[in-house]
Amino acid sequence: MSNPAADRPLRVAIIGAGPAGVYAADILTKAEREFAVSIDLFDAYPAPYGLIRYGVAPDHPRIKGIVNALHKVLDRGDIRFLGNITYGRDLTLSDIRSMYDAVIFATGAIRDADLDIPGIGLEGSFGAADFVSWYDGHPDVPREWPLEAREIAVIGNGNVALDVARMLSKHADDLLTTEIPENVYRGLKASPVTDVHVFGRRGPAQVKFTPLELRELSHSRDVDIVLYPEDFEFDEASDAAIKTNNQTKTMVNTLTNWLVEEQDTGASRRLHLHFLHQPVEVLGEDGRVAGIRFERQELDGTGNARGTGEYVDYGVQAVYRAIGYFGSELPEVGFDARRGVIPNDGGRVLDEAGQPVPGIYATGWIKRGPVGLIGHTKGDALETIGNLLEDRLNLPAAERPEEEAIIELLAERGIEYTTWEGWLKLDEHERALGAAASPVQTANGPVERERIKVVPREEMVQISNK
Structure with missing residues:
Protein backbone atom coordinates (compact mmCIF):
# COMPACT_ATOMS: atom_id res chain seq x y z
CA MET A 1 0.00 0.00 0.00
CA ARG A 111 -36.71 5.20 4.30
CA ASP A 112 -39.24 4.43 7.03
CA ALA A 113 -38.55 2.03 9.85
CA ASP A 114 -40.92 -0.92 9.77
CA LEU A 115 -43.91 -1.29 12.10
CA ASP A 116 -44.76 -4.98 12.30
CA ILE A 117 -48.44 -5.06 13.28
CA PRO A 118 -51.45 -6.60 11.50
CA GLY A 119 -53.05 -4.37 8.87
CA ILE A 120 -50.05 -2.09 8.36
CA GLY A 121 -50.11 -2.92 4.63
CA LEU A 122 -53.71 -1.81 4.07
CA GLU A 123 -54.50 0.88 1.52
CA GLY A 124 -54.38 4.19 3.36
CA SER A 125 -51.42 3.17 5.54
CA PHE A 126 -48.31 5.23 4.78
CA GLY A 127 -44.75 5.76 5.88
CA ALA A 128 -44.00 9.29 7.06
CA ALA A 129 -40.79 9.44 5.00
CA ASP A 130 -42.76 8.90 1.79
CA PHE A 131 -45.22 11.65 2.71
CA VAL A 132 -42.38 14.02 3.62
CA SER A 133 -40.75 13.33 0.24
CA TRP A 134 -44.02 14.20 -1.47
CA TYR A 135 -44.69 17.47 0.31
CA ASP A 136 -41.04 18.49 -0.07
CA GLY A 137 -41.19 18.01 -3.85
CA HIS A 138 -38.77 15.08 -4.09
CA PRO A 139 -38.06 14.61 -7.82
CA ASP A 140 -38.42 10.82 -7.78
CA VAL A 141 -41.83 10.37 -6.10
CA PRO A 142 -45.32 10.62 -7.65
CA ARG A 143 -46.75 14.15 -7.95
CA GLU A 144 -50.08 13.20 -6.35
CA TRP A 145 -50.84 12.01 -2.82
CA PRO A 146 -54.14 10.39 -1.72
CA LEU A 147 -55.44 12.98 0.75
CA GLU A 148 -58.95 11.58 1.12
CA ALA A 149 -59.25 10.93 4.87
CA ARG A 150 -61.19 13.11 7.28
CA GLU A 151 -59.65 11.44 10.35
CA ILE A 152 -55.97 10.49 10.41
CA ALA A 153 -53.66 8.71 12.89
CA VAL A 154 -49.95 9.58 13.11
CA ILE A 155 -47.92 7.04 15.09
CA GLY A 156 -44.80 8.44 16.74
CA ASN A 157 -43.66 11.08 19.20
CA GLY A 158 -40.67 12.62 17.44
CA ASN A 159 -40.18 15.76 15.38
CA VAL A 160 -41.10 13.99 12.14
CA ALA A 161 -44.44 12.93 13.62
CA LEU A 162 -45.15 16.54 14.57
CA ASP A 163 -44.07 17.78 11.12
CA VAL A 164 -46.41 15.30 9.43
CA ALA A 165 -49.31 16.10 11.76
CA ARG A 166 -48.81 19.84 11.30
CA MET A 167 -48.68 19.55 7.51
CA LEU A 168 -51.80 17.35 7.46
CA SER A 169 -53.81 19.68 9.72
CA LYS A 170 -52.56 23.08 8.56
CA HIS A 171 -54.55 25.05 5.99
CA ALA A 172 -52.77 25.02 2.62
CA ASP A 173 -53.05 28.80 2.20
CA ASP A 174 -50.91 29.27 5.31
CA LEU A 175 -48.06 27.41 3.57
CA LEU A 176 -47.89 29.77 0.60
CA THR A 177 -45.16 31.85 2.25
CA THR A 178 -42.91 28.75 2.11
CA GLU A 179 -41.31 27.01 -0.88
CA ILE A 180 -44.18 24.51 -1.15
CA PRO A 181 -44.48 23.13 -4.72
CA GLU A 182 -47.66 23.89 -6.66
CA ASN A 183 -48.82 20.26 -6.83
CA VAL A 184 -48.45 19.92 -3.06
CA TYR A 185 -50.41 23.11 -2.40
CA ARG A 186 -53.26 21.92 -4.62
CA GLY A 187 -53.33 18.51 -2.93
CA LEU A 188 -53.39 19.92 0.61
CA LYS A 189 -55.93 22.57 -0.39
CA ALA A 190 -58.40 19.84 -1.43
CA SER A 191 -57.88 17.71 1.69
CA PRO A 192 -61.13 17.05 3.63
CA VAL A 193 -59.27 16.44 6.92
CA THR A 194 -60.94 17.48 10.16
CA ASP A 195 -59.01 15.54 12.83
CA VAL A 196 -55.37 14.44 13.08
CA HIS A 197 -54.42 12.22 16.03
CA VAL A 198 -50.79 11.83 17.14
CA PHE A 199 -50.08 8.77 19.32
CA GLY A 200 -47.07 8.14 21.55
CA ARG A 201 -46.27 4.94 23.44
CA ARG A 202 -44.98 6.59 26.63
CA GLY A 203 -45.95 9.63 28.68
CA PRO A 204 -45.65 13.41 28.18
CA ALA A 205 -42.24 13.49 29.89
CA GLN A 206 -40.80 10.90 27.49
CA VAL A 207 -41.63 12.56 24.16
CA LYS A 208 -38.83 12.77 21.61
CA PHE A 209 -39.74 16.05 19.94
CA THR A 210 -38.23 19.41 20.85
CA PRO A 211 -39.82 22.49 22.46
CA LEU A 212 -39.61 24.53 19.27
CA GLU A 213 -41.43 21.87 17.25
CA LEU A 214 -44.06 21.49 19.96
CA ARG A 215 -44.76 25.22 20.20
CA GLU A 216 -45.01 25.42 16.42
CA LEU A 217 -48.21 23.36 16.61
CA SER A 218 -50.01 26.21 18.36
CA HIS A 219 -49.18 28.62 15.54
CA SER A 220 -51.47 26.92 13.03
CA ARG A 221 -54.50 29.06 12.21
CA ASP A 222 -57.97 27.55 12.72
CA VAL A 223 -56.56 24.36 14.31
CA ASP A 224 -57.47 23.40 17.89
CA ILE A 225 -55.01 21.35 19.95
CA VAL A 226 -56.80 18.68 21.98
CA LEU A 227 -55.28 16.76 24.91
CA TYR A 228 -56.70 14.19 27.32
CA PRO A 229 -56.28 14.21 31.14
CA GLU A 230 -56.07 10.39 31.33
CA ASP A 231 -52.89 10.52 29.21
CA PHE A 232 -51.01 12.68 31.72
CA GLU A 233 -49.18 10.18 33.89
CA PHE A 234 -45.83 10.81 35.56
CA ASP A 235 -43.70 8.25 37.39
CA GLU A 236 -40.51 8.66 39.44
CA ALA A 237 -38.33 8.80 36.32
CA SER A 238 -40.65 11.41 34.78
CA ASP A 239 -40.43 13.60 37.88
CA ALA A 240 -36.65 13.31 37.91
CA ALA A 241 -36.44 14.23 34.22
CA ILE A 242 -38.67 17.28 34.73
CA LYS A 243 -36.47 18.48 37.62
CA THR A 244 -33.11 17.92 35.92
CA ASN A 245 -33.76 18.50 32.20
CA ASN A 246 -34.84 21.97 31.11
CA GLN A 247 -36.08 20.72 27.74
CA THR A 248 -38.32 18.11 29.35
CA LYS A 249 -39.57 20.65 31.87
CA THR A 250 -40.41 23.14 29.11
CA MET A 251 -42.33 20.59 27.04
CA VAL A 252 -44.27 19.19 30.00
CA ASN A 253 -45.18 22.73 31.07
CA THR A 254 -46.35 23.56 27.55
CA LEU A 255 -48.47 20.41 27.33
CA THR A 256 -50.02 20.80 30.79
CA ASN A 257 -50.82 24.46 30.07
CA TRP A 258 -52.60 23.41 26.89
CA LEU A 259 -54.44 20.73 28.84
CA VAL A 260 -55.98 23.21 31.30
CA GLU A 261 -56.67 25.90 28.72
CA GLU A 262 -59.91 26.11 26.74
CA GLN A 263 -59.39 23.67 23.86
CA ASP A 264 -62.57 24.01 21.82
CA THR A 265 -62.46 27.33 19.97
CA GLY A 266 -64.69 26.05 17.17
CA ALA A 267 -61.79 25.62 14.74
CA SER A 268 -62.53 23.66 11.58
CA ARG A 269 -59.64 21.27 12.28
CA ARG A 270 -58.35 19.57 15.41
CA LEU A 271 -54.93 18.15 16.25
CA HIS A 272 -55.16 15.57 19.06
CA LEU A 273 -52.10 14.58 21.12
CA HIS A 274 -52.38 11.17 22.79
CA PHE A 275 -49.88 9.49 25.12
CA LEU A 276 -49.59 5.97 26.59
CA HIS A 277 -50.93 4.29 23.43
CA GLN A 278 -49.20 1.25 21.90
CA PRO A 279 -50.46 0.38 18.38
CA VAL A 280 -51.44 -3.27 18.01
CA GLU A 281 -53.47 -3.42 14.78
CA VAL A 282 -54.59 -1.30 11.86
CA LEU A 283 -58.24 -2.12 11.25
CA GLY A 284 -59.52 -2.53 7.72
CA GLU A 285 -62.66 -2.67 5.65
CA ASP A 286 -62.68 -3.72 1.99
CA GLY A 287 -58.88 -3.60 1.94
CA ARG A 288 -58.69 -0.02 3.22
CA VAL A 289 -57.83 1.53 6.59
CA ALA A 290 -60.98 1.94 8.70
CA GLY A 291 -59.49 2.37 12.16
CA ILE A 292 -56.61 1.62 14.48
CA ARG A 293 -56.45 -0.32 17.76
CA PHE A 294 -54.17 0.53 20.69
CA GLU A 295 -53.34 -1.05 24.00
CA ARG A 296 -53.37 1.52 26.78
CA GLN A 297 -50.02 1.76 28.56
CA GLU A 298 -48.84 2.74 32.02
CA LEU A 299 -45.42 3.93 33.18
CA ASP A 300 -43.38 1.44 35.20
CA GLY A 301 -41.39 3.83 37.38
CA THR A 302 -38.35 3.97 35.08
CA GLY A 303 -39.97 6.05 32.33
CA ASN A 304 -40.70 2.97 30.25
CA ALA A 305 -44.23 1.80 29.47
CA ARG A 306 -46.01 -1.51 29.92
CA GLY A 307 -49.36 -2.75 28.69
CA THR A 308 -52.50 -2.57 30.83
CA GLY A 309 -54.58 -5.09 28.89
CA GLU A 310 -57.09 -2.36 28.04
CA TYR A 311 -57.69 -1.79 24.32
CA VAL A 312 -59.19 1.19 22.56
CA ASP A 313 -60.15 1.72 18.90
CA TYR A 314 -60.16 4.93 16.91
CA GLY A 315 -62.02 5.36 13.65
CA VAL A 316 -59.60 6.76 11.08
CA GLN A 317 -59.27 6.45 7.33
CA ALA A 318 -55.49 6.86 7.10
CA VAL A 319 -52.48 5.90 9.22
CA TYR A 320 -49.01 7.43 9.01
CA ARG A 321 -46.16 5.71 10.83
CA ALA A 322 -43.45 8.15 11.96
CA ILE A 323 -41.42 5.85 14.20
CA GLY A 324 -38.04 6.63 12.71
CA TYR A 325 -35.96 6.54 9.57
CA PHE A 326 -33.78 3.65 8.43
CA GLU A 416 -25.70 15.01 -17.16
CA TYR A 417 -24.37 16.27 -13.85
CA THR A 418 -25.07 19.59 -12.14
CA THR A 419 -22.72 22.00 -10.36
CA TRP A 420 -22.83 24.68 -7.66
CA GLU A 421 -23.12 27.32 -10.35
CA GLY A 422 -26.09 25.35 -11.69
CA TRP A 423 -27.71 25.32 -8.27
CA LEU A 424 -27.40 29.10 -8.06
CA LYS A 425 -29.29 29.31 -11.37
CA LEU A 426 -32.00 26.97 -10.10
CA ASP A 427 -32.20 28.86 -6.82
CA GLU A 428 -32.67 32.14 -8.68
CA HIS A 429 -35.28 30.53 -10.96
CA GLU A 430 -37.34 29.22 -8.01
CA ARG A 431 -37.25 32.64 -6.35
CA ALA A 432 -38.36 34.26 -9.60
CA LEU A 433 -41.30 31.84 -9.81
CA GLY A 434 -42.32 32.91 -6.32
CA ALA A 435 -42.04 36.60 -7.14
CA ALA A 436 -44.06 36.17 -10.35
CA ALA A 437 -46.87 34.45 -8.42
CA SER A 438 -47.01 37.15 -5.72
CA PRO A 439 -49.09 38.43 -4.13
CA VAL A 440 -51.45 35.50 -3.68
CA GLN A 441 -54.93 36.20 -2.33
CA THR A 442 -55.77 33.88 0.57
CA ALA A 443 -58.35 33.71 3.35
CA ASN A 444 -55.77 35.54 5.45
CA GLY A 445 -55.26 38.28 2.88
CA PRO A 446 -52.50 38.72 0.27
CA VAL A 447 -49.21 36.87 0.84
CA GLU A 448 -45.83 36.98 -0.87
CA ARG A 449 -44.30 33.74 -2.14
CA GLU A 450 -40.58 33.57 -1.42
CA ARG A 451 -40.06 30.76 -3.94
CA ILE A 452 -41.84 27.92 -5.69
CA LYS A 453 -39.83 24.72 -5.69
CA VAL A 454 -39.22 23.02 -9.05
CA VAL A 455 -40.06 19.32 -8.73
CA PRO A 456 -39.29 17.36 -11.96
CA ARG A 457 -35.68 16.15 -12.09
CA GLU A 458 -35.35 16.82 -15.82
CA GLU A 459 -36.51 20.41 -15.35
CA MET A 460 -34.10 20.94 -12.47
CA VAL A 461 -31.19 19.68 -14.56
CA GLN A 462 -32.23 21.74 -17.58
CA ILE A 463 -32.45 24.96 -15.59
CA SER A 464 -29.16 24.26 -13.80
CA ASN A 465 -27.25 23.58 -17.00
CA LYS A 466 -28.67 26.24 -19.32
Missing part, protein backbone atom coordinates in the same frame (compact mmCIF):
# COMPACT_ATOMS: atom_id res chain seq x y z
CA SER A 2 1.38 3.43 -0.94
CA ASN A 3 0.42 6.70 0.66
CA PRO A 4 -0.88 9.67 -1.38
CA ALA A 5 1.85 11.70 -3.01
CA ALA A 6 3.14 14.58 -0.91
CA ASP A 7 3.39 16.92 -3.90
CA ARG A 8 -0.36 17.03 -4.68
CA PRO A 9 -3.57 17.67 -2.77
CA LEU A 10 -5.24 14.87 -0.85
CA ARG A 11 -8.25 13.89 -2.99
CA VAL A 12 -11.45 13.14 -1.05
CA ALA A 13 -14.89 12.21 -2.39
CA ILE A 14 -17.94 12.71 -0.19
CA ILE A 15 -21.12 10.89 -1.22
CA GLY A 16 -24.10 12.91 -0.03
CA ALA A 17 -24.48 16.70 -0.04
CA GLY A 18 -26.82 17.03 2.92
CA PRO A 19 -25.75 18.52 6.26
CA ALA A 20 -23.54 15.52 7.15
CA GLY A 21 -21.61 15.70 3.89
CA VAL A 22 -21.28 19.48 3.90
CA TYR A 23 -20.15 19.55 7.54
CA ALA A 24 -17.53 16.88 6.82
CA ALA A 25 -16.23 18.86 3.84
CA ASP A 26 -16.15 22.08 5.85
CA ILE A 27 -14.30 20.50 8.78
CA LEU A 28 -11.76 18.92 6.44
CA THR A 29 -11.03 22.21 4.68
CA LYS A 30 -10.54 23.98 8.02
CA ALA A 31 -8.51 21.28 9.77
CA GLU A 32 -4.98 22.11 10.85
CA ARG A 33 -2.69 20.44 8.33
CA GLU A 34 0.45 20.99 6.30
CA PHE A 35 -0.92 19.70 3.02
CA ALA A 36 -3.61 20.70 0.53
CA VAL A 37 -6.94 18.96 0.12
CA SER A 38 -9.25 18.73 -2.88
CA ILE A 39 -12.86 17.74 -2.15
CA ASP A 40 -15.69 16.69 -4.47
CA LEU A 41 -19.16 16.52 -2.96
CA PHE A 42 -21.50 14.18 -4.86
CA ASP A 43 -25.28 13.93 -4.60
CA ALA A 44 -27.97 11.87 -6.31
CA TYR A 45 -30.20 14.96 -6.52
CA PRO A 46 -29.55 17.85 -8.93
CA ALA A 47 -29.64 20.26 -5.95
CA PRO A 48 -27.62 20.25 -2.71
CA TYR A 49 -28.76 20.20 0.96
CA GLY A 50 -30.24 16.67 1.08
CA LEU A 51 -32.46 16.31 4.15
CA ILE A 52 -32.90 20.08 4.43
CA ARG A 53 -34.45 20.31 0.97
CA TYR A 54 -36.23 16.94 0.90
CA GLY A 55 -36.76 15.85 4.50
CA VAL A 56 -37.88 18.84 6.56
CA ALA A 57 -41.32 20.47 6.49
CA PRO A 58 -41.27 23.68 4.42
CA ASP A 59 -42.60 25.71 7.37
CA HIS A 60 -39.93 24.38 9.74
CA PRO A 61 -38.82 27.37 11.85
CA ARG A 62 -35.08 26.65 11.61
CA ILE A 63 -34.83 25.64 7.96
CA LYS A 64 -33.71 29.02 6.58
CA GLY A 65 -30.88 29.35 9.08
CA ILE A 66 -29.53 25.89 8.25
CA VAL A 67 -29.78 26.48 4.50
CA ASN A 68 -27.94 29.79 4.86
CA ALA A 69 -25.13 28.11 6.82
CA LEU A 70 -24.73 25.31 4.26
CA HIS A 71 -24.88 27.84 1.41
CA LYS A 72 -21.99 29.82 2.89
CA VAL A 73 -19.82 26.69 3.04
CA LEU A 74 -20.47 25.64 -0.56
CA ASP A 75 -20.31 29.19 -1.92
CA ARG A 76 -16.70 29.66 -0.79
CA GLY A 77 -15.48 27.84 -3.88
CA ASP A 78 -13.08 25.40 -2.18
CA ILE A 79 -15.51 22.45 -2.30
CA ARG A 80 -16.80 21.21 -5.67
CA PHE A 81 -20.45 20.11 -5.85
CA LEU A 82 -21.41 17.50 -8.45
CA GLY A 83 -25.14 16.68 -8.47
CA ASN A 84 -27.51 14.34 -10.31
CA ILE A 85 -25.01 11.49 -9.89
CA THR A 86 -26.21 8.25 -8.30
CA TYR A 87 -23.60 6.17 -6.50
CA GLY A 88 -23.76 2.54 -7.56
CA ARG A 89 -25.34 3.36 -10.91
CA ASP A 90 -23.44 6.26 -12.46
CA LEU A 91 -20.26 5.67 -10.46
CA THR A 92 -19.02 2.50 -8.80
CA LEU A 93 -16.79 2.25 -5.76
CA SER A 94 -13.94 1.20 -8.05
CA ASP A 95 -14.43 4.35 -10.14
CA ILE A 96 -14.26 6.53 -7.07
CA ARG A 97 -11.30 4.80 -5.49
CA SER A 98 -9.30 5.12 -8.71
CA MET A 99 -9.65 8.93 -8.56
CA TYR A 100 -9.71 9.67 -4.82
CA ASP A 101 -7.48 8.76 -1.89
CA ALA A 102 -10.47 8.53 0.44
CA VAL A 103 -14.26 8.38 0.18
CA ILE A 104 -16.74 9.38 2.89
CA PHE A 105 -20.31 8.07 2.73
CA ALA A 106 -22.83 10.61 4.05
CA THR A 107 -25.97 9.20 2.44
CA GLY A 108 -28.19 9.51 5.50
CA ALA A 109 -31.33 7.47 6.20
CA ILE A 110 -34.29 8.10 3.95
CA GLY A 327 -30.63 3.56 6.32
CA SER A 328 -30.38 1.89 2.92
CA GLU A 329 -27.70 -0.57 1.84
CA LEU A 330 -25.12 0.80 -0.59
CA PRO A 331 -23.48 -1.25 -3.36
CA GLU A 332 -20.03 -2.65 -2.53
CA VAL A 333 -20.17 -1.39 1.08
CA GLY A 334 -21.00 -3.43 4.17
CA PHE A 335 -24.37 -2.96 5.87
CA ASP A 336 -25.79 -3.70 9.30
CA ALA A 337 -29.37 -4.68 8.43
CA ARG A 338 -30.46 -4.61 12.07
CA ARG A 339 -29.37 -1.02 12.75
CA GLY A 340 -29.58 0.32 9.19
CA VAL A 341 -26.01 1.66 9.17
CA ILE A 342 -22.66 1.02 7.52
CA PRO A 343 -20.55 -0.95 10.04
CA ASN A 344 -17.85 1.41 11.28
CA ASP A 345 -15.55 2.30 14.13
CA GLY A 346 -15.49 6.03 14.67
CA GLY A 347 -16.36 6.54 11.01
CA ARG A 348 -13.79 4.05 9.70
CA VAL A 349 -15.83 1.58 7.61
CA LEU A 350 -15.31 -2.05 8.64
CA ASP A 351 -15.18 -5.20 6.51
CA GLU A 352 -16.90 -8.51 7.31
CA ALA A 353 -14.05 -9.43 9.66
CA GLY A 354 -14.50 -6.19 11.59
CA GLN A 355 -11.31 -4.64 10.23
CA PRO A 356 -11.12 -1.06 8.87
CA VAL A 357 -11.20 -0.81 5.07
CA PRO A 358 -8.40 1.61 4.13
CA GLY A 359 -9.68 4.84 2.61
CA ILE A 360 -13.44 4.33 3.23
CA TYR A 361 -15.35 6.28 5.86
CA ALA A 362 -18.90 7.15 6.94
CA THR A 363 -20.52 10.08 8.70
CA GLY A 364 -24.02 11.23 9.71
CA TRP A 365 -27.04 8.97 10.01
CA ILE A 366 -25.60 6.21 7.81
CA LYS A 367 -22.78 6.07 10.37
CA ARG A 368 -24.67 6.24 13.68
CA GLY A 369 -28.33 5.73 12.83
CA PRO A 370 -31.14 8.29 12.48
CA VAL A 371 -31.01 9.78 15.97
CA GLY A 372 -30.37 13.28 17.18
CA LEU A 373 -30.84 16.65 15.55
CA ILE A 374 -29.10 17.99 12.46
CA GLY A 375 -26.53 19.76 14.63
CA HIS A 376 -25.33 16.41 16.03
CA THR A 377 -23.90 15.56 12.63
CA LYS A 378 -21.13 18.10 13.25
CA GLY A 379 -19.76 15.95 16.05
CA ASP A 380 -19.99 12.90 13.81
CA ALA A 381 -18.10 14.65 11.04
CA LEU A 382 -15.40 15.88 13.42
CA GLU A 383 -14.71 12.32 14.59
CA THR A 384 -14.70 10.88 11.06
CA ILE A 385 -12.44 13.62 9.65
CA GLY A 386 -10.09 13.27 12.62
CA ASN A 387 -9.66 9.57 11.89
CA LEU A 388 -9.23 10.17 8.15
CA LEU A 389 -6.44 12.67 8.82
CA GLU A 390 -4.84 10.27 11.27
CA ASP A 391 -4.86 7.60 8.54
CA ARG A 392 -3.59 9.89 5.79
CA LEU A 393 -0.13 8.40 5.35
CA ASN A 394 -1.59 4.90 4.96
CA LEU A 395 -4.36 5.71 2.50
CA PRO A 396 -4.26 3.88 -0.87
CA ALA A 397 -3.17 6.53 -3.37
CA ALA A 398 -5.51 7.36 -6.25
CA GLU A 399 -4.34 6.26 -9.70
CA ARG A 400 -5.83 9.33 -11.39
CA PRO A 401 -5.86 12.09 -8.77
CA GLU A 402 -6.19 15.05 -11.14
CA GLU A 403 -9.41 17.01 -10.64
CA GLU A 404 -10.48 16.72 -14.27
CA ALA A 405 -10.42 12.90 -14.21
CA ILE A 406 -13.93 12.64 -12.78
CA ILE A 407 -15.28 15.25 -15.20
CA GLU A 408 -13.85 13.33 -18.12
CA LEU A 409 -15.39 10.08 -16.87
CA LEU A 410 -18.83 11.66 -16.44
CA ALA A 411 -18.66 13.11 -19.95
CA GLU A 412 -17.51 9.79 -21.35
CA ARG A 413 -20.54 8.07 -19.79
CA GLY A 414 -22.97 10.80 -20.87
CA ILE A 415 -23.99 11.64 -17.31
